[in-house]
Amino acid sequence: MNISIDVKELDQQTTMTLAGEIDAYTAPQLRETAFPYTEKKQASVVIDLSGVTYMDSTGLGVFVGLFKSLNANDGTLKLVGLSDRLKRLFDITGLADIMNINSEAEGGV
Amino acid sequence: MNFRDRMLDEYKEILKTYIHDQTEQALYMSQKFSRKSIEYKISPEEMISLHKTSIMDLEPDLPESLLLSLDILLEVMMSYGLAYREHQSLRTIQRELINEIEVAASMQQTLLGTQIPRISSLDIGAISVPAKQMSGDYYHFVSHENGAISVAIADIIGKGIPAALCMSMIKYSMDSMPDDSQNPGDVLERLNRVVEQNVDPTMFITMFSGLYHPDNHTFYYSSAGHEPGFFYHAETGTFEELQAKGLLLGVDKKAKYNEYERKVEVGDVILLMSDGVTECRTEEGFLEVDTLIAYIKKYIHLSAQDIADKVYKELEYLQDFQLRDDFTLIILKRTA
Structure with a gap:
């Protein structure tokens, strides 16, 4: 039960690459790492989930929290590289309709 | 000496x-x-x-x-x-704290207790097992004066004690809803406003809300981001997902919830569950929907409570008796 979080900042855009499992044990770590980037004005945060092997509802809660925080600061959130299983999770919860979600990983920079 | x-x-x-x-x-x-x-x-x-x-x-x-x-x-x-x-x-x-949590867990049981309603045409069974001491899953039944039955199943995201406290709030807002607003869509819209205003912004709730009318044997339902249930057609012996789209409670206070309906024939079964059931992890990976359905099918001829108990036993065995997530399964079976 581990997660790795790699953060790259370029101008206004923050790209986070996650790998591992997002559950009740690792979610607090993700929240603490990612939250500060969502609190800047008009931040653009891209999160690459292609290395995520498991995510439960606690993990989903973190993304909703990030989404809300970015919205409150006129920022944007984009999730990329979702596996079918993750895609289903966002579909079921209705989040796919309000969040920017893409199954493909981001090409280039 | x-x-x-x-x-x-x-x-x-x-x-x-x-x-x-x-x-x-x-x-x-x-x-x-x-x-x-x-x-x-x-x-x-x-x-x-x-x-x-x-x-x-x-x-x-x-x-x-x-x-x-x-x-x-x-x-x-x-x-x-x-x-x-x-x-x-x-x-x-630590020993003192463990005692306190035990007291809180038993209080949760008492506070959130719900009676499984008895009506002649419907056999109802339910099982809910927490992974830790305090559950983040919740289900609730309400019997209405006109004979209809409301059923709700919810998963509070964010586990443990805060989730348990949040659940009491949900239960009391459900109980205090007027008898004329039983429609699942309305129930979710009201609860969504309660949750949006009152709950910690990092806490969310998925909920499936249903209403069974014994007069026309129709099941009305709406979902707020909850794991879809299954519908078993007795005549064809087939299962179908109870698809319903809707946003999690507590994300957007203007969210609307569509209502769906399903005619229920004698022998048909409605299965509602938490994601602890479908996200069940085994040694070889995740539980596949087909595997889950095979287990349900194996016991579908039993009484509602027996189906729930037996399916739980099977999945508990698959997971080596180590629940990773709270597990809740509700079965509604039309008998007459």
């Missing part, structure tokens, strides 16, 4: 035996002695002092430097003694 003298004698005896002929027996005795000293709360520094007194008695000709070195050892061991006592007091506090 006081306690210290008795311990001293005993220790001296062990020491003497060992110095004399280094037997296993003496080592064994010293292990026993050490357990006894812990039991009687003898601190590490006291042990050193006991050792010094004993050895001075047994071997009066020891070099002075060796004896002096024991004084330093004694000083050094003092911190160990303190750490040990701290550990003991933390253990006491």
Whole structure:
């Protein structure tokens, strides 16, 4: 039960690459790492989930929290590289309709 | 002879035996002695002092430097003694906390208790098993005056005690809803406003809300981001997902919830569940929907409660009896 979080900042855009499992044990770590980037004005945060092997509802809660925080600061959130299983999770919860979600990983920079 | 003298004698005896002929027996005795000293709360520094007194008695000709070195050892061991006592007091506090949580868990059971309604045409079964002491899953039934039955199943995201507290809030807002707003879509819209305003912004709720009308045997349902249930058609022996789209509670206060309906024939079964059921992990990976359906099908001829219990047993076995997530399964089976 581990997660790795790699953060790259370029101008206004923050790209986070996650790998591992997002559950009740690792979610607090993700929240603490990612939250500060969502609190800047008009931040653009891209999160690459292609290395995520498991995510439960606690993990989903973190993304909703990030989404809300970015919205409150006129920022944007984009999730990329979702596996079918993750895609289903966002579909079921209705989040796919309000969040920017893409199954493909981001090409280039 | 006081306690210290008795311990001293005993220790001296062990020491003497060992110095004399280094037997296993003496080592064994010293292990026993050490357990006894812990039991009687003898601190590490006291042990050193006991050792010094004993050895001075047994071997009066020891070099002075060796004896002096024991004084330093004694000083050094003092911190160990303190750490040990701290550990003991933390253990006491931990035991107290465990007791408190047990009380809270049983209170949760009482507060959130729900009666499975009895109506002639419908057989209802439910099972809910928490992964930890306090569950984040919740289900609730309401019997209406017109004979209809409301059922709700929810998963509070964010587990443990905060989730449990949040659940009580949900339960009381459901119970205090007027009898004329039983429509699942309305129920979710109201709850969504309650959750959006009152709950910690990092906490969310998925909920499936249903209403069974025995007059026309129709099941009305809406979902707020909850795991879809299954519908079993008795005539064809097939299963179908109870698809319903809707946003999680607590994300957007203007969210609307579509209502869906399904005609229920005799023998048809409605299965509602939490994601602890579908996200069940086995040694080989995730539980596949087909596997889950196969288990349900195996027991579909049983009574509603038996189906719930048996499916739980199967999945518990698959997971090696280690639940990773709370597990809730509700079965509604039309019998007449």
